[in-house]
Amino acid sequence: MTLSRSPDPELTRQDLDNEIDLGTLWQGVRRRLPLILLVSLLVALAVYLVLRTRPPVYEAGASIITSSSQSQIGVVGGPVVSPLPEGTVTQVVQSPLILRPLIEAVRASSAIEPAERGRLARVLNRELLDEDTLKRSQNSTVSVVTGPGAGGENGVYTLKARARTPRAAQVLANLASEQLLAWDVERALRDVRRAQQNFQAQLAQIDRRLALPGLTPQERLTLIYRRANMQDNLSQLSLLESARVGVLRPLVGAVEPLRPVSGSPLLNAVLAGLLTLLLGLGAAALRVALDRTVRREDDLLTFGLPTLATLPRLRPSRLGPPTLGPGEGGLAAREQGLRGALGFLRVGLQTALHGRTPPILMLAGVTGGEGTSTLAAVLASTLASSGKRVLLIDADLRRGTQQRLWDPSNGGPVWQQLCGKGGARTLEDALGEPDNVQVMEVAPHLHLLPAGPGEQDGLGLLSRPELGRALRRWGGRYDLVLVDSPPLLTLADGMVVGQQVDAVLIVTEADRTRLQAVRQVLRHAQAAGLPVLGFVLNKAAVPAAAARGLRPAGSTRPLQEVRGR
Structure with a gap:
């Protein structure tokens, strides 16, 4: 039977890679669900403990209004006190003009508890020294909430103050309102005094002009009329100065808040846990959707080669300790779990390798870690237990x-x-002395030719022309020669050995081997002329019933699970 060569890698770039299967998406999310739930629980617990240790925060508010008569605060000829532009109150409250006198007022207030009074003074002083205006306005103890019409007539401003006791929050809001009103009065007085100086200067000029000779009766009457207006304006300004009139007026004083604004620790913890859960599920779903690894057999069908077997991932508890007796623990227990799945692989191999005497099969991973060595050992043990004579050769001269x-x-x-x-007992020595070779009997009908202690230049040894003849000669006594190859994408050794065998079986690992790496391996295999038979999907998530195997007919020496290959 003629084996099919590797397909054109360009044919593997199909739209099927971009499809998202909802079942696969759910499987990927479900595998990560315990970790997501654990992280969500820890976040909720941490938020609850942090909020429980923090004291409650109370907020009180005092309202002030923009006077409707601000346009009338003036004298004959126009207003004297300028209106407040939009945004002025918010900036002034966060400025030293209010914070400095507010700190002094807090320190002098006996209505606030001594401990809270000192804390508020320290917090306000830090806000005063903070150069970041934006940060200070966002996290300030005293803030301004603009109401309807703010910046115009009858506009409302609410000063919010936060403290750790209801009484302290009320007093702080009222003190901030008083300091803001006092600042507005001082601003109005400055405008009034400036207007007084201006009118007094005009009045002195009129008096000097009246003292000049040669004035006509009409000019004198005009100056006298203007002088009377100036005196009237000065009288009005004197009344404004004594009345201490400003633009802002108190509207509603602060009251003690009944409930804290910091929120319930339990409610915040639940919300934080739910938010973490939703983010975790979204991140897991996104990762599965963007994952370009081999997840199931359908992913390998896009490469145009058959998948001869899908082998289950067994839990470590089913492997057992590697020090038990024959037929127990180690790979013997793994062999029981894989035996049912390996039946499909054996049928496929018998069909594909029919007519080869003896058939030489190479198992190779993609990048390493797919469990190729373990699979080769279990497959060899299973075939040997059924009466097949198997020669297992470890061709990884670097890390056998x-x-x-x-x-x-x-x-x-x-x-x-x-x-x-006599002669060589390792593949490294056997390549130099192929006519005198000994093999290790590891089970009935199963012999092993180890790789050796390690060779830096394994490619040079495997590239010798007598490798193919040696494999045929060594396999003359066996029904199957099984070659455990190094990863095809990591070392070129596997490509060299693959040119001397009858079939190459590529081992992939579910949720680990990337599709791009498989494409690259097939591209290299096609260039090297490797007879790629198909794939084996290892460590796949299959139902427990499918992973349940039968006990082997014969016992073997115990095998030890080795991570990596």
Whole structure:
């Protein structure tokens, strides 16, 4: 049977990659749901504890109104006291013109508790020294809320004051209102006195002109009339000065608030927890939607190659300790869970490799960590338990793991002659002496040729022309030669070995292997002429019933789970 080569990578760029399956979206969110719930609970608890330790904050307000007679505050010829432009009251309240006398008034007030009085004085003093005007206005203890008509006639301003006791909030609001009214009166008095000086100067000029000789009777009458007006204006200004008239008038004084404005700690904690939960669910859904990793078998179908098996992810508790006896723990327990899923893989391999004597199959990951070595060991053990003679070769000369996977502690390893007499016991040595090789018997009908202690130049050894002939010769006594290859995208060693085998099976890991990495591997495999058979989706989230396997017919030496490959 002729194996299909890697498809054109350009054909894999299909619109299916951009589809979002609601079932997959829910599965991704559900996997992260325990963490999201935990974080939401912790945030709610933290907000509750923080708010419980903070004292309550009370807010009181005093209202003032813009006088409707401000346009009439003047004398004959026009107004004297200028109106307040829009926004003036808000800026003045946050300025030293109000804060300095307000601090002194707070310190002198006996209506506020001593502890709260000192705290308010310190807070107001910090606000006075704060150079950031915007920050000061947003977080100020005393603020202004503009009502309807503010800035014009009959406009309303409300001064809000915050404190830790209801009485302190009431007193602070009234004191701020008094200081604002006092500032407005002083501003009006300055305008009145400036107008008095102006009229007095005009009156002196009229008196000098009346003393000049040669005035006509009409001119003298005109000057006398103007002099009378000036004197009348000065009289009105004297009345305004004594009345201390301003633009602002008190409207409603502050009262003690009944409830704090800081809110309920429990309610705020619940709201914070719900907000964190919603944000977490949104972030998880967005991450799943933007995730371009292999999640299910349908994602691999876009590459035009079959998926021979989907293997479940078993919980660590099902693996058991690696130190148990034969048939227990380690990969033996994993083999029981994978046996049902491996049946599909065995059927697919028998169909694809029919007619090869012996067939040489290479298992290779994409970037590493897909569980390729573990899968190779379990597959070899399963085939051997059914009576197949299997030779397992660890071709990762840089970081071989098969010898560590199989536990040789129970009685030590048993070596059998593969060809020649004595000779090499690792692939590294066997490539230099291919006619004298020994293999390790790790289970009935299952032999292992380890990679060796590690070789920096593994590519140079694997590139030797006798590699293909050696694989055929070593596999003459077996029904299947299984090669555990290094990741195809990490090292070029796998590409070299893949040119000498009958089929290459690419191992991907669910929710980890990126689709772009698979495309790149297929592109390299096509350039190197690798006979890619298909994919295996490892560590997939499948129902427990599908992951439940049967106990192997024969026992094997215990295997140890190795992270990484």
